[in-house]
Amino acid sequence: MQKSLEVVLSPLLLPLVDLTGKTVVVIDILRATSTICAALNNGAKSLKPVVSTEEALSYNKNEYCIAGERNGEKAPGFDFGNSPREYSRELIGGKKIVLTTTNGTKCIHASLDADEVLIGSFFNLDAIITYLRNSSNDAVLFCSGWKDRVNLEDTLFAGYVAEGLRETHHWDSDEVEISLNLYNKASIDPISFLRNASHAKRFERLGNTQDLEVCLEFNAHPIVVKYADGELVGI
Numbered sequence: 110m111q112k113s114l115e116v117v118l119s120p121l122l123l124p125l126v127d128l129t130g131k132t133v134v135v136i137d138i139l140r141a142t143s144t145i146c147a148a149l150n151n152g153a154k155s156l157k158p159v160v161s162t163e164e165a166l167s168y169n170k171n172e173y174c175i176a177g178e179r180n181g182e183k184a185p186g187f188d189f190g191n192s193p194r195e196y197s198r199e200l201i202g203g204k205k206i207v208l209t210t211t212n213g214t215k216c217i218h219a220s221l222d223a224d225e226v227l228i229g230s231f232f233n234l235d236a237i238i239t240y241l242r243n244s245s246n247d248a249v250l251f252c253s254g255w256k257d258r259v260n261l262e263d264t265l266f267a268g269y270v271a272e273g274l275r276e277t278h279h280w281d282s283d284e285v286e287i288s289l290n291l292y293n294k295a296s297i298d299p300i301s302f303l304r305n306a307s308h309a310k311r312f313e314r315l316g317n318t319q320d321l322e323v324c325l326e327f328n329a330h331p332i333v334v335k336y337a338d339g340e341l342v343g344i
């Protein structure tokens with residue numbers, strides 16, 4: 110039997126969706142969910158998403174790497190920022206990480222009424238599609254956006270996933286159609302398309318010339334990441 114698919118375009122719209130029994134995929138392409146996939150695929154021992162910088166800093170620095178950003182920049186007193194480029198196997202292999210980000214880690218916590226919470230990025234696109242095809246749960250693709258606003262990159266990723274679920278899922282949802290329309294428009298050259306995204310412009314202002322292209326490396330970290338007992342783990 111076909112399962113249902115929904116897309117949530119902004120955290121403000123999440124309360125409209127009943128998450129009970131469903132699998133939620135949290136999406137924050139630039140950059141939280143990309144960083145999480147890179148860190149776990151590169152051998153981080155565990156990754157604990159937390160909501161505030163204060164909570165992150167309350168963890169013992171001898172035991173955890175404290176990581177994350179506010180407004181795109183490494184937060185004061187943190188060991189790592191939020192670029193997947195920082196999370197190489199050499200630097201984070203075997204380490205325990207606490208991560209807090211402006212939007213992504215909040216959205217993970219907002220999803221915890223669901224049966225399962227997964228992490229989606231272009232790094233694990235095909236792994237996510239395969240997992241959702243084989244799952245018996247209905248699926249919700251939850252776009253983190255930026256401070257409650259809709260963004261292009263998360264919506265585009267939702268379109269890629271929806272396109273991959275045409276045979277196993279059904280929908281009656283303009284949000285899914287919006288994401289598919291974006292996919293149809295942008296998938297010829299997603300990097301050029303996303304240069305107009307507000308977050309790409311934010312990167313430019315911060316002198317970050319690499320992360321847009323890095324986060325668009327399809328299937329570079331083909332790992333399914335799931336939230337379990339307060340931590341994100343690869344399954």
Ligand code: 3SL
Nearest residue numbers: 139140141181210212213
């Ligand atoms: O908002 C977030 O969760 C971050 O991914 C934003 S940033 O790319 O690190 O600026």
